[in-house]
Amino acid sequence: MPKIFLTSTALAAALAAPAFAVEKTDVLATYIDMGQAKFEDSLSTAKVLQEKVDALVADPSPQALDAARQAWLAARIPYQQSEVYRFGNPIVDDWEGKVNAWPLDEGLIDYVDDGYGGPTDENELAALNVIATPEFTVGGATIDASEITPDFIEGVLHEADGVETNVASGYHAIEFLLWGQDLHGHEAGAGERPWTDYAAGDDCTHGNCDRRGDYLKAAAALLVRDLEFMASQWQEGGEARAALEADVDAGIVAIVTGMGSLSYGEQAGERMRLGLMLNDPEEEHDCFSDNTYNSHFYDGVGIRSAYIGSYTRVDGTKVEGPSLSELVAEADPELDAELRAKLDATVDALLQMKIAGDAGFKYDMMLERGSEAGEALIMGGVNGLVDQTRSIERVVSVLSLDAGEFEGSDSLDDPSAVFQ
Template sequence: MTGMRTAKIMTGLAIAGALATPASAAAVTAELVVKNYADIALAKYQDSLTTAKALEDSVDALIADPSAETLQAAKDAWLASRVPYQQTEAYRFGNAIVDDWEGRVNAWPLDEGLIDYVDGSYGTESDENNLYAANVIANEKVTINGEEVDATEITPEFLSGTLHEADEVEANVATGYHAIEFLLWGQDLNGTGEGAGSRPWTDFSTSECTNGHCDRRAEYLSAAADLLVSDLEEMVANWEEGGDARKEVTADPTAGLSTILTGMGSLSYGELAGERMKLGLLLHDPEEEHDCFSDNTDKSHLYDAVGIRNVYLGSYERIDGSVVSGPSVSDLVSVKDADLDAELKAKLQTTLDAMTVMSERADTVEAYDQMIGEGNEEGNAVVQAAIDGLVDQTRSIERIVALLELDAIEFEGSDSLDAPGAVFQ
């Protein structure tokens, strides 16, 4: 199923790329480019909301009638929801409103012992996190910042206002896609071996309950799914006409171009190539895998790369197959330096080709966490090729910043790329 989605989006990108260039590139202005950028943001977040609502419905169905089939349907809905959402991540790093909000929906990694039962190998305490194994599903009282907190009712308000990043610890991720992912799949205890999480459907059954507290587990899952929907509704509103994010990026078109390129470069380099990929490859550590419970990491990385490309081309294929397209950064660059525009387009394609190879390998040979395993030379090389593509395209993005005479932009960095030795200290 995931492989089919990959093929579909790559085909759609070829079409979208063809539609991305207006009749007269010379007539393209920064104002038109940032407006189209905002229009695409709205479409992406609308699609993310639509798929989150489908996930919410599937969670409701699972809770109403727990079975292997309804659990799988909820997993499938979660996987589908990641496709449009990951394409929004190129809107991070430059847009402050998105950055301030993003931790509520896509924060990772998480200390899953905060939420639910974990395997004994997980341990019971951490020097960095007093709530490392708090297991709020099993306990109606938890201690936060030295005070006892009533967790009798697990509501969206409790998750977002009390539990998420409790004790000011970033690993206390109580909300968003990855909290839901953990509740659907459970821990992946396979290391760099074959297999994802394997939570039984009976964990949500009140009549055939396994691992205890099945009613509270269902309550937590329902609250997290509801909260994801409301958070995405908020972001959709931010990009609608008159929304704060749209107003901010379009108020000064030149600054808006800097925002666009900051997002592209920072996601390409420090975040995706560095923190999400190279760090795990250096450490050969599956705990550094982005979608670590579901083994969906290869798809998440692929759609991040797709998102970077469609921001540059000013074109996005929606989940219904329609295309939102208009004036783009590519158009501005092509007028000033057609060779540089062609260079970045080629590099974006090279990265997507490498990501597609990685994704197809995940579908046919081994999962991403196996690819980064120590001693897996072939798998390591496949991941490294995608990293190399991301780093290389960032160099061209830097040149575009200079070409457009924008103020200096500092892209996000990563020790894994800039000072690999520091990773092992």
């Protein structure tokens, strides 16, 4: 995938590093503490989701299904704000695919509409429906799927046969099991999975309700287990915390890299511009629940949070302290003011998208070809993210950071390649 290169690191290294009144160690400490808080909040909301999932499976009803869906939506809020920690911290990036991988071939997990299709050359398991298949074959080996457990999902099914779209765990697998496929195309409406998909006996719809409940419970338990691991990495003595504290300059680079890569290649490119170019509702991040506009908004909030050194927890308390913004302001006050203004403008653009989505103009409707209002909302976010990345690049030079490169995207760097 093409990359967007930062200002020459050779030139940056040749410049004398400026002296700062704000200590880099204090800036990094704020960043670490916010990371701990974000992953702890992600864990606590995932535990609530697990409780609601368990209640749904134990006593299915329309109310229980709605409660589980609301818990899933709430769990996305702190997690999306943690994504700015992904690209600058290898321990997070290596782990992220277990909890937030997308897109997924949902036919691997459960029943799908006839229009979904069957196995493909790229993925022979694309329509496996493991919930209805207690035994199957991969690469000539027979797989016992009679018991669906967290270990089975993690160790056998997730990315089975080496195919990345065989996403069996994480938020989006759970999302599919709560909402089902969104079959509305560009029209209003999310997935409409009935609560009876978890009912017992003759009330069960689409068959295998007991195994579907087993899968949903196992996936929720696995999400909690994965988030417990990551939350522990940011606590005192945790690997993520220790790695940053061991090299303060590299830690500052991690902050900037996370901001730039999420802003540019991941969010502006892969999650927003690409879907708009293809006018494809399947290219929306939370495609089953129609929650994509919220996920984009909270990603933007998370990027700004990393710069200004302030995070508002799910209980309303704040984690804040010396920030990268203060460090940049000492070296170049105009750049700091510029970047803060751009971050605010991007969050505002994403907020306009969120307001429209909450009012009923959903993200897949925005993606429809010919929707001028939808394109304006999405491109408002894309343009803001790209614009703020240019200022983030300048931070590298101003602070004389020995940084690498930000993630890129064909949709931004080589649009013609998208259609090849």
